[in-house]
Amino acid sequence: MAKKLYVKTFGCQMNVYDSARMADVLAPLGYRSTTEIEDADLVVLNTCHIREKAAEKVYSELGRLRALKQARQRGGGEMLLAVAGCVAQAEGEEVAARAPYVDIVVGPQAYHRLPDMVARARRERRAAVDTSMPADSRFDHLPEELAGRQPGRGVSSFLTVQEGCDRFCTFCVVPYTRGAEESRPAADVDAEARRLVAAGAREVVLLGQNVNAYHGADDAKGGEADLAGLIGRLAGIRGLERLRYTTSHPRDMTPALIEAHGTEPKLMPFLHLPVQSGSNRILATMNRGHGADRYLELVEALRAAQPRIALSSDFIVGFPGETEADFEETMALVREVEYAQAFSFKYSPRPGTPAAERDDRVPGEVAAERLSRLQRLLDEQKRRFNASMVGQTLPVLFERRGRHPGQVAGRTPYMQWLHVEGDESLIGAVAEATVTDASPNGLRGELADGRGAGTHGRAEAAGLGVAGGVPA
Ligand code: 5AD
Numbered sequence: 001m002a003k004k005l006y007v008k009t010f011g012c013q014m015n016v017y018d019s020a021r022m023a024d025v026l027a028p029l030g031y032r033s034t035t036e037i038e039d040a041d042l043v044v045l046n047t048c049h050i051r052e053k054a055a056e057k058v059y060s061e062l063g064r065l066r067a068l069k070q071a072r073q074r075g076g077g078e079m080l081l082a083v084a085g086c087v088a089q090a091e092g093e094e095v096a097a098r099a100p101y102v103d104i105v106v107g108p109q110a111y112h113r114l115p116d117m118v119a120r121a122r123r124e125r126r127a128a129v130d131t132s133m134p135a136d137s138r139f140d141h142l143p144e145e146l147a148g149r150q151p152g153r154g155v156s157s158f159l160t161v162q163e164g165c166d167r168f169c170t171f172c173v174v175p176y177t178r179g180a181e182e183s184r185p186a187a188d189v190d191a192e193a194r195r196l197v198a199a200g201a202r203e204v205v206l207l208g209q210n211v212n213a214y215h216g217a218d219d220a221k222g223g224e225a226d227l228a229g230l231i232g233r234l235a236g237i238r239g240l241e242r243l244r245y246t247t248s249h250p251r252d253m254t255p256a257l258i259e260a261h262g263t264e265p266k267l268m269p270f271l272h273l274p275v276q277s278g279s280n281r282i283l284a285t286m287n288r289g290h291g292a293d294r295y296l297e298l299v300e301a302l303r304a305a306q307p308r309i310a311l312s313s314d315f316i317v318g319f320p321g322e323t324e325a326d327f328e329e330t331m332a333l334v335r336e337v338e339y340a341q342a343f344s345f346k347y348s349p350r351p352g353t354p355a356a357e358r359d360d361r362v363p364g365e366v367a368a369e370r371l372s373r374l375q376r377l378l379d380e381q382k383r384r385f386n387a388s389m390v391g392q393t394l395p396v397l398f399e400r401r402g403r404h405p406g407q408v409a410g411r412t413p414y415m416q417w418l419h420v421e422g423d424e425s426l427i428g429a430v431a432e433a434t435v436t437d438a439s440p441n442g443l444r445g446e447l448a449d450g451r452g453a454g455t456h457g458r459a460e461a462a463g464l465g466v467a468g469g470v471p472a
């Protein structure tokens, strides 16, 4: 009999992808996804360590789930609770100690062992914990038919090409929770991309914590392919219309990759390139390995290669030791770059990272005030960027139904959501749309060939509340 699986995903696209992967490895055990947590036989929290007090929030979520689990047990049933993701990796056995009703604690590199762990948790009465970082390649264990079994996986699909990070930014837990950088062989990526396209994907988003450090084995290329080479190879897949990649590090932005934005039409003119700060002093203590000038040079080179490229970034404000003058340098860099969108965070210490040891913390109120100034500026830029689209005709890849009946929604080349009046048959196709209205969260338009809105006139731009991206 089919058992029900409920996976709750927090954080970045990597986790979204991993959640799909967990559902895949559990399918042979009879688990099918449900949207009703109350009915689930197995609940997985796929956690993220990026937010402040991330672990505490997981424990309080677990407290709520415990009540559900107990209710189920009173009725003679079973509900297994699993904690996955970066909090699981960071906390390990601690989760089982603090929340003894948890059945499984699994780190991102052990997902292929989930079926065993489920069996073990049901057999033994104690939590199965696996947060090991294997010596063998973590990509070797992906089920072969991963994509093929999932036709509904999406017009735009994520594909992990690289995991882990060797950069050790002093604020970041990734090198500790996700381990050393590892790239997947180009032939495997190519095969998975083809399976995704066969299953209906028109866009593939190449994922990695430091994706432009990609250096996968490639027999055809004399040993190794870099990200630019991989993109060139994937661009040859028929039926694949769009390629994107995230998240990149400025230090790994090679001339070939920059060039690809100008020469490879399938590579979308959008780049998430986090800078974190505009102050050289702060960038140095963050161990970023580049200054503000180098970042601005990269932006200039990208715009020379692809004048329409839209840029996105991550920022941290209130990093230990950040002065008002440092912060002003961040504001100046933002003004100079003019972003299409960006994510900004107040620094929060992550246990085990070098920055967490520092005693020159910026007071919370000061950091909060800086964050609101930065966000106001970024919001203005986003609004300006979206408004600049009005009147333009853009190719839109339609991905899903819109909010209202008779609407479909898709993405512009610049990652903006755009809604049109149009038929569902558009989902999975790229069609030209002329932008009629812009709001900070998205665009509204009309199909350029008149297949949709026709005489319905313009709808309200307000309330376009389209879910935005998640920090990568
Ligand atoms: N405090 C605040 N923000 C952080 N990020 C990573 N670590 C921290 C931290 N300790 C932000 C960075 C990164 C994004 C995914 O999360 O900006 O690029």
Ligand code: SF4
Binding pocket: 165, 166, 167, 168, 169, 172, 173, 174, 175, 209, 210, 249
């Ligand atoms: Fe973390 Fe990104 Fe720095 Fe790697 S490059 S340590 S993932 S912030």
